[in-house]
Amino acid sequence: MKTPNLRTQLVLASGLVWVYSLGVGASYWRQSRAHGRLEAAFHQGLAVLSSLPRLRDELRRVDQSGDQYLLSGQPAWLERREESLDRVREALRELEESSADPRDRATIAEADRRLTAYLAERSPWISRRRAGRLSPADASRATRRARELDAVAEPLNELKNVNVADLRARRLETEEASRSALRLILLAGAAAAAFVAVMLSRALIGPVATLRENARGWTLGKPWDFPPPRGAGPEVSDLHETMGEMAKRLNAQFEREAELGKLKGSLVSMASHEFNNALSVLGTTVNLLKQTEASKPEGRRADYYLIVETNLRSLSLATRNLLDLGLLESGRFAVRPHRADLGLVLSAAAKALQPLHERKGLRFTLDIPAGTPAAKADPEALVMVATNLVGNAVKYAPEGGRVDAGVSVEADGRLRVYVADDGIGIAPEDREAILTGHRTEQGRQTAPGFGVGLVLVKKILDAHGTRLEIEGAPGKGSRFSFTLPPWTDAGEDLFT
Numbered sequence: 001m002k003t004p005n006l007r008t009q010l011v012l013a014s015g016l017v018w019v020y021s022l023g024v025g026a027s028y029w030r031q032s033r034a035h036g037r038l039e040a041a042f043h044q045g046l047a048v049l050s051s052l053p054r055l056r057d058e059l060r061r062v063d064q065s066g067d068q069y070l071l072s073g074q075p076a077w078l079e080r081r082e083e084s085l086d087r088v089r090e091a092l093r094e095l096e097e098s099s100a101d102p103r104d105r106a107t108i109a110e111a112d113r114r115l116t117a118y119l120a121e122r123s124p125w126i127s128r129r130r131a132g133r134l135s136p137a138d139a140s141r142a143t144r145r146a147r148e149l150d151a152v153a154e155p156l157n158e159l160k161n162v163n164v165a166d167l168r169a170r171r172l173e174t175e176e177a178s179r180s181a182l183r184l185i186l187l188a189g190a191a192a193a194a195f196v197a198v199m200l201s202r203a204l205i206g207p208v209a210t211l212r213e214n215a216r217g218w219t220l221g222k223p224w225d226f227p228p229p230r231g232a233g234p235e236v237s238d239l240h241e242t243m244g245e246m247a248k249r250l251n252a253q254f255e256r257e258a259e260l261g262k263l264k265g266s267l268v269s270m271a272s273h274e275f276n277n278a279l280s281v282l283g284t285t286v287n288l289l290k291q292t293e294a295s296k297p298e299g300r301r302a303d304y305y306l307i308v309e310t311n312l313r314s315l316s317l318a319t320r321n322l323l324d325l326g327l328l329e330s331g332r333f334a335v336r337p338h339r340a341d342l343g344l345v346l347s348a349a350a351k352a353l354q355p356l357h358e359r360k361g362l363r364f365t366l367d368i369p370a371g372t373p374a375a376k377a378d379p380e381a382l383v384m385v386a387t388n389l390v391g392n393a394v395k396y397a398p399e400g401g402r403v404d405a406g407v408s409v410e411a412d413g414r415l416r417v418y419v420a421d422d423g424i425g426i427a428p429e430d431r432e433a434i435l436t437g438h439r440t441e442q443g444r445q446t447a448p449g450f451g452v453g454l455v456l457v458k459k460i461l462d463a464h465g466t467r468l469e470i471e472g473a474p475g476k477g478s479r480f481s482f483t484l485p486p487w488t489d490a491g492e493d494l495f496t
Contacts, residue, residue, distance in 0.1 A: 019188075026184075055091045058084045059115075066122055070129055070139040078126070088115065207236040211243065218247060220254050282308075335463040339487040340379040342407045342417055343368035349386035350405065357394045357403060367406030375415050375484040381460045382417075388453035389419040389480050396423035396478070410483060418481035426478050431470045 065081035068074075092115075096108045125142040128134040134142070207229035214226040224247035228240050290297065346366055357364050375382075386405075393403040404420045426434065435458045454468075461468050461482050472478035 019192075055088060055095075058088045058091065062088060066126065067143045070125055070134065070142055071136070073129055085119075206230075207240075211236070211240060215243065221251055223251070224248065335378045335381050335460065337376050337378055337464070339374045340377045340382055340484075341374050342382070342415060342484075343372065345379060345382045345386050346390075346405050346407070346417070348383050349390045352387055353390050353394055356391070357397075360394065360397065361400045362394060362397055363402040365402070365404045365406075367404065369407070369409075372407050372409065373415065374487040376487045377464055377484050378460075381463070385457050385460050385482075386417070386419070388457050392453060392480075393419050393421035393423070393478075397421040398423060414483040414485055416481050416483045418479060420477065420479040422477040424478075425472045425474045425476050426470060427474050434470075435468065 061084035062081055065077045065084060069077035069081060092108055092112055096105055125134065125139075129139065210229040214224075218224060218226075224244040226240075226244075228237050296302075346368065350364060350366055390403065390405060393405075397403055401422045404418075406418060408416045408418070410416055435454055458468055464484065466482050466484060469481050470478065471481075
């Protein structure tokens, strides 16, 4: 079965919402009707219950007025009796008109019949009293023989009970209607939620989750060969195809950049190699010139030789960094740990850069405590690390400043190699960036360069299984350090 697109599913979901709304409306209508019936029954019952006390009072007045007339013979009591009797009949008529239940009407008719019988029993005595043929003794006897009023009002008590029972039944009916409406709303809501959840899960959530997992499992350079998500709609399937096309474009760009990277590496290696050869020739030539001098150069001549040697060392260090970085990136530079004398490593770096720190008048100190054990590392690679760290310290230290280098033993036995200066310092937020070739604005203004040295240092230390730690703050100098394990096996010392 073809999965409908999201627009169609949205229309279905909207239709379901309309169905749910109709169900809620029907439930509300049913509940409203039940409440209407309850309210009508309440008003009817209230009218009956409020009329009964007044009707009973009027019946008592009819009875009392009749007794007073029989005893006194005064016409006023007879008039009062007739007025009360009219009000009783009016109340019975109102009750009958407001009652829709046949049982209520039958009860009212029974009360009216008993009232008629009561009046028929009292009429002969009243007629004799009008004719003047009723003695006081007969009048007293007539009042005692009259029908009791309760016999007339007795059916009305049943009418009250019937109305109370009807109200109770109506209330129960309304409560049941409310519960039914609530059940209907809950069922309709649950059905709508389940339908929407299943629809979204099958057509959107599940396929999108599959796409996310595919994207996480894909690696740059590999083809996008994942099958389309099952049950996906046209939009998600189109997204899957679009991601495949994007992966193809990224792979093509990756291949082009890889080729350009190889070409750039080859060009840099060749150029660096040529620079290195030329610098070697220049260095040798400078040494030959100094040796052919009739006497040791002094004054401005000695300064000129120092300037040439300093710049040759700087260019030689930069060229060597480029060559070594190219070897590392191409995988042709292998780190082979041996027994390495860290004092000799730092001394070699200091000696190679001696013209640079002497020209700036720096105080260079080298602290290698006696008895410092050898380290397990590649000595030649460590010379490159130490040369770059000392070179950076010399480069960024101020004129007449100081550079400290040395080795200390940690509590766990590892050897910490450090190089510190009192130069421009490094902000904490820039410490990670400078290890990727980034140079700060202040660093570019203080000394020229490309930032290759620290990149090379990080790669060599990564190959040794350690990391470069940076301390300090802007204007307070910097301290670079790393740790190495001590040499524990007897073996050939390859660095002397």
